[in-house]
Amino acid sequence: MRTRLSLLALSLLAAPFAQADGYRAAPALPQYVQECSTCHIAYPLGALPNASWQRLLRTLPRHFGSDASVDPATLKAISTWVDAHPQTWKRVGEAPPEDRITRSAWFERKHREVAPATWKLAAVRSPSNCAACHPRAEEGDFDEHRVRIPR
């Protein structure tokens, strides 16, 4: 009886974590969403290893040609939250070049079928523009069944 109960308890406990294997994001820290979704979507934490996030946070004044700096208290809050969520999506490994999600090996593999011309469409412009093809990217949902490629 005891074994059964603990198995049940385990499966209940495991349920929320199982989702981490789908391409979804847990609700993000409000300060993160506020500061990091003005120029692009607030990218899902699971898409990069912790080392990449921390490096990006340390270099915000020189952020891909933009100044994305935030005040020190906000920076600390975001950094603490990032450290508290070290899980990545299952194929995310080493820090990619420039700490870009879009230069990760898994990203290139998952997007192999996207035609070169598609990335250049006015409605896409950049692979970093996830929401162009993932309509629920803002909510952290990248499920392949919801992909819509603009024409």
Ligand code: HEC
């Ligand atoms: C002032 C505008 C601005 C703000 C604010 C900003 N970013 Fe960016 N970010 C950019 C630009 C520009 C790029 C490059 C996009 C491209 O190449 O199309 C970028 C790219 C990125 C990328 C790489 C995307 C890829 O290509 O894989 C990550 C990750 C990222 N930003 C994280 C953050 C985080 C975290 C914050 C909040 C602390 C933030 N950004 C705030 C402008 C901004």
Ligand code: HEC
């Ligand atoms: C030009 C359109 C386009 C853009 C922009 C784009 N994707 Fe995708 N994405 C796709 C397509 C197409 C697939 C493959 C769907 C399939 O396999 O059926 C895909 C698949 C994925 C998958 C795998 C989903 C699964 O269920 O296996 C993830 C994760 C993902 N994209 C994340 C991103 C992220 C993060 C960004 C932005 C940094 C992004 N994508 C930008 C078109 C795009």
